[in-house]
Amino acid sequence: MKRLIPFLFFLSCFPVHALEAPQIPKNIILFIGDGMGIAQITAGKIVKGRLNLEEFKHIGLVMTFSQNDMVTDSAAAGTAMATGYKTDNYTISMSSDGKPLKTVIEYAKDVNKATGLVASSSITHATPAVFAAHVDSRKKHTIIAEQIATSGIEVIFGGGWQYFVPNTTAGSKRADHKNLLADLAHSTQVIRTEEEFNNLGDVDSVVGLFSRGHLSKANKRKPGLPELTRKAIKILSKNDNGFFLMVEGSQIDWAGHDNNQDELIAEMIDFDDTIGVALDFAKIDSQTLILVTADHETGGFAIHDGSINAKKVTESEFTGSKHTAEMVPVFAYGPGASEFSGIGDNTKIGKTIIKYMKQAL
Ligand code: MG
Ligand code: ZN
Numbered sequence: 003m004k005r006l007i008p009f010l011f012f013l014s015c016f017p018v019h020a021l022e023a024p025q026i027p028k029n030i031i032l033f034i035g036d037g038m039g040i041a042q043i044t045a046g047k048i049v050k051g052r053l054n055l056e057e058f059k060h061i062g063l064v065m066t067f068s069q070n071d072m073v074t075d076s077a078a079a080g081t082a083m084a085t086g087y088k089t090d091n092y093t094i095s096m097s098s099d100g101k102p103l104k105t106v107i108e109y110a111k112d113v114n115k116a117t118g119l120v121a122s123s124s125i126t127h128a129t130p131a132v133f134a135a136h137v138d139s140r141k142k143h144t145i146i147a148e149q150i151a152t153s154g155i156e157v158i159f160g161g162g163w164q165y166f167v168p169n170t171t172a173g174s175k176r177a178d179h180k181n182l183l184a185d186l187a188h189s190t191q192v193i194r195t196e197e198e199f200n201n202l203g204d205v206d207s208v209v210g211l212f213s214r215g216h217l218s219k220a221n222k223r224k225p226g227l228p229e230l231t232r233k234a235i236k237i238l239s240k241n242d243n244g245f246f247l248m249v250e251g252s253q254i255d256w257a258g259h260d261n262n263q264d265e266l267i268a269e270m271i272d273f274d275d276t277i278g279v280a281l282d283f284a285k286i287d288s289q290t291l292i293l294v295t296a297d298h299e300t301g302g303f304a305i306h307d308g309s310i311n312a313k314k315v316t317e318s319e320f321t322g323s324k325h326t327a328e329m330v331p332v333f334a335y336g337p338g339a340s341e342f343s344g345i346g347d348n349t350k351i352g353k354t355i356i357k358y359m360k361q362a363l
Pocket of ligand 2: 259300
């Protein structure tokens with residue numbers, strides 16, 4: 003009994019709820035590999051060897067169909083992940099009857115989290131756009147740019163300055179005199195070059211548009227997707243309330259459309275390297291949920307031959323140049339990750355992130 007009393011006292015120091023505390027992440031990093039199906043990941047693994055993705059223990063599959071088509075585009079699938087709701091193809095975070103759908107970025111702002119978007123495409127392209135804009139067509143790049151410019155998103159890295167500069171500037175794709183970069187410069191740091199990126203000081207917010215249109219291909223991008231993501235996490239993690247960051251490997255999809263195996267593998271490896279940057283942060287931080295998924299598969303890619311030892315894919319085939327209806331994987335790491343196991347729907351990704359944002363209140 004003499005020994006039991008101090009032991010009971012010791013136990014009473016730990017409230018029961020602490021032992022079963024719900025796993026609510028402080029930070030969420032959502033990686034979207036555009037067009038990244040299982041075969042794309044497999045090809046990346048054959049050539050790279052061990053993937054950072056193999057650190058993820060909670061893995062699920064999601065259906066990707068849109069409101070009006072079994073085969074989705076990036077706008078509808080992105081909307082499902084950004085808002086938790088299905089919509090028609092080509093629609094940017096609006097319902098099929100034209101109502102704006104609240105995004106995870108808007109929910110993050112409600113709880114004073116910092117927010118960021120990083121993409122290897124134009125930042126106005128469908129995947130990043132669904133997190134920052136509400137527009138009835140993904141083709142309305144100049145309107146999407148205006149909404150991005152007033153979104154208050156703290157970190158924006160990608161391409162597409164042609165939509166942000168007035169029609170008097172060479173290379174502009176605007177029809178009007180609006181200078182969105184000049185407007186942004188009143189409240190945030192605006193940068194356009196690799197040198198400015200490397201010399202960026204200790205800022206709380208930044209808009210970096212490093213190309214007139216899309217960023218260059220993997221291995222030619224400067225700054226690269228891993229560096230952009232490292233800097234974004236460094237800036238956003240200064241917020242004591244946490245952050246939401248979306249990082250897109252935009253060009254995996256384009257290699258699929260082009261039926262270009264080598265570019266596809268190069269983009270996959272670059273994307274996995276970028277995931278490694280987030281894992282390095284999350285392992286130390288331990289309050290960060292990382293999700294890696296795709297909006298859809300592209301090209302109906304299949305691997306027919308190659309060598310694990312020589313790290314080569316020697317024979318592969320695309321069944322077409324379009325998106326497919328195949329389920330795509332969801333990899334989850336960190337607090338709250340177990341919710342993403344099993345077979346579900348792509349809306350579950352948006353709904354679960356939003357649930358975590360609301361629980362942060
Ligand atoms: Mg995309
Ligand atoms: Zn595509």
